[in-house]
Amino acid sequence: MSDARKNILGRLRAAQADLPEIEETVDFRPMVPSKALNSAELRAHFIREATKLNCIIHEVEDEDAAFAVISQLVGANRRVAAWDDASVPIAGFTMRMANAGFQRVSAESPHAEIGITGVDAALAATGSLVFMSAPGKVRSTSLLPATHIAIVRAMQIVTDLETWFAQQRDDALTMFQDASNVIIISGPSRTADIGMELVLGAHGPHTLHIILPIAHDDPAGSLPDVRPI
């Protein structure tokens, strides 16, 4: 064991007093100034921003319609990876996939062509999706397949990153720290390294579909709870 830790901290402590004291920021301004939005406005805002990021939005009436869209996107003979039922906000999802004849592979399979997930939150200000890893919510499902389909419940849309962190703060950041991996996804994978030309699908999915069932006030119990277990 070297003395690196002791020496580094010692040098920093010796100089610390010379640095100016900075006042605590009491009220953090959010990066995107936002007025209070009702749920319909939040939804519209999210759709607008996600569309700018090249996401494809599918607004559907209910769970059946959501699954119909997914069936259409999957088409025939494509290998599908999906999260566990408890984390996908369409009731009986595994059963529905079996009935529809989907060719299922394991959620972490590198051979999957389409990955289907729920989300943990959506951020309206930036059109982003938040994912917190947990058993049943495999990370690779939203990463390895060329196409990612995410199903978002209307009540999961919050204003922005700052609001989402405030919610995490409410439970003392416990849920946040319990997730080994928290990832915010804003659009399909992209690069502009070659000639500064925008290309979608660098290493992650090149297509990101977001399925957004219309919430008729999102009645409690009609959709499974997708918070981490």
Added chain:
Amino acid sequence: MQIKSNNFIPAAQIGINDAEQAAAVRKGTTGAYNNRLAAVFADGKAHGEAMRRQAAAAKRRTLKHLPDLLEQAEARMQANGTVVLWAESAEEANQHVLDIAQRHAVKRVAKAKSMLSEEIGLNAVLQSADIEVVETDLGEYILQINGEKPSHIVAPIVHKSKESVRDLFIDKHAMPYTDDAGEMTQFARQILREKFLSAEMGITGGNFIIAETGSVCLVTNEGNARLVTTIPPVHVAVVGIEKLVGTVEEYATLTQMLTRSATGQTMTVYTHMLNGPRRPGEKDGPEHSYVILIDNGRSKIYASNYAEALACIRCGACLNGCPVYRSTGGHAYGWVYPGPIGAVITPLLQGLENAKQLPHASSLCGMCKEVCPVDIDLPRMLLDLRHDLVEVGVTDRTWDWGIAGWKTVNKSPRLFELSGKAAARGGRFAPSQLPGPLGGWTMYRSLPSFAPKSFRQMWRERNSDE
């Protein structure tokens, strides 16, 4: 990485004279500069400036409490199941990574972009131990197969044209001919996907570590860092000790300021917060996670007049805005960090005597401070470094002679007047191209013609008339 910063002037000339590179750098930096302006001030000038102040305060607070935050972060990361190691030097950091690799019998490493890993020369150390290292950021991968170094801290191949990438892929990997950047990207994606799936270890840097949660935070667009931190069973993050941030609120401000300033995005495609190894029941994610906190000269900067330089969040905005960087490209700066921030931290990390010209590689126009998301006073530091250069006596001899001559002439009224007369009389006979070191002036400018009478002469004549 070997330092060649004392070669700035000839290297800059090479960059300026390479038309293809100059065009690529101009296109890249201009695009990023404009995107930043649009993003930072999307909600008005006042709001953008307020956010800059909020970001600047967050990072200054971090610096003030740095040792405490490091201890807090260490404890949190350990609670998350991460092994935390400390390294005073590049050698010690590399030895840690090597030890980890050998402990887990690693043969292949998939690596995401990390400027710190360039700084400590990590790849060469691993390769000399027969470990394959694959750079997976598309730009970094292109540099790796061509044996080149990055020229920009955010856009590593900003100096390369699309055509040169095409030719490289055809030459090294027999890619079928295409002029389409999308097809080139897909070609590289397929090669690299195999590497990800077979790597036993992933290495990343860290854009931030949130002290209160112990989260290692990364921003990427391609998704390679997600693969690097998801697929291999071992993840190692090499992170500078200055990358701390106290709270999630500060992080929310800084990470969004970083992406706006770097590429003009409101958020990068992938904003990662890594909280250690996979938990029981999870099917993917690393089984072992290590964070190496690296000093390598930073604590020395912390104790100096330049501590503010440690607030840098490496967005690259000062590179994109700098008229010098935009002309020379990044390789001219001769080490890992180019542009105004590089001109400041290269001499601080590598010694003034090894980077004598960098404090002068600036017109002090102030653009770097203006675009900085955390408001670092780079022009002030460049000036102070010039002062230090004189203090420690490592300036170029010709400078010393020139300044000594100027001082002698200006201190003596007689000599001053004489030199004025000589210039007025002799100016007419001066060749349009001056000889020797003075030729640098006349190469791009005409020699000024001096007034036939000096002010002093006119003053005397005017007074004698009355």
